[in-house]
Amino acid sequence: MTPDNLPSAAPSIARLVQELNRLPGIGPKSAQRLAYHIIRLPAEEAYALAEAVTAVKRNTVLCGQCQNLAEATPCAICADQRRNRSIICVVEEPMDVLALERTRSFRGLYHVLHGVISPINGIGPDQLKLRELLSRLSVPEVTELVVATNPTLEGEATAMYIRRHLSRDDLRVTRLARGLPVGGSLEYTDETTLSRAFQGRQDL
């Protein structure tokens, strides 16, 4: 929606609607609803929102090691000397780091690719942070790479691409297990997931 087709709105409101409408998953109606919600907020809350947007753009950098979004380089995870520096877990997006950190199961380091190989969408290996990953893996201190790209066609393509380009034979390369989700149902599970769940079955 543009200010032109919001004829009765004040220009500044129309502009806010237009900007919100550019966000992913926000259609014209949602943008309008959010804009009027912001207008009704107490001034300090609205300014805090604006300040948060400004600050995140001003202060966010990519960590020079793991390529995750951070406020300093190296980021807090890479700088934490208590973490196991011999294992690197490679993920597609910064949000995947948050998801894995919530599990508290992994105490190694991360590497964020910022995407996934998707030839049909024109995203090739050169557009990802793969060169940086291969450079980190050349250090003998690193003994294991955990490939935690999503179990999708693109995630698998990226995992295979990484595997093809590893030069060290002594590096252990693992892939996150694929199987049944908690709360899922066998009846609706696809054959690939089910067969992998069978392959990865464990003693009770």
Next chain:
Amino acid sequence: MAPPRTYRCEGLTLRKAAIGEADLVVTVFTAEQGKLRAVAKGARRSTSKLVGHLEPLTLTRLSMARGRELEIITQAQVVDSLPALKEDLPLMARGLYVAELLDGFGPEASPSPGLFRLAAAVLRALPGAADPETPLRYFEFHLLRLTGMLPELYQCVECGSEIAPGAHRFSVNLGGVLCPACSPAEALMRPLSLRAMKVLRLMHRGSLSETAALTLNPSLAAELKSILAPTVRYWLGKEIRSNSFLEQLQNERRPGTGAIRGQ
């Protein structure tokens, strides 16, 4: 009479894109309706009954409800997940090339049983082919045929004379073979050897299994690619992105060297 609100079909998933909080928009190629786009609600949640059934390069039986702009996928069941195609990166890249061409050429809302059967057969033939490039050439040839752009192999596309053995050329934009006497200024031409002509004629009249069993020497395989791949690209009117990725994989010096081309 209005068409039914719900229907079933079998489709090949070409691509998917995230939309909203947890939904997907899936592009599917079906025999009954050609290419169509459909919403799979909640399909990005790991516990969705649709998750896993809508991955690209998967043959799936779908239950659909007609929507205002996009169809809505209500049920999905994998018919063939084509696992052998997805366990090898160059094979997967070739499968994506087929999917991208179907996406580009496939007619929307128009029955296309021949094109659907061709694509499914080629994807299934890729892992076992003597050279996986050969089924791709078969696909390109018959994709052109089924979309009304069958390459002319028996008469000169300029003068109409019957093609006899000689120094022929293939014109990408005129859609077939040129005899030695014709060189129209507007023709994008490539040399066409007698052996390549014979393989093209075999592709035209023969089956996929006959073509896939051929063992072509590298120069002949390259010649066929130099004829058919630019022809589909010409008629599509844009670059085929997955082909660039496939060529990148083929040009890499040796897997396991730690080198990424261009870096």
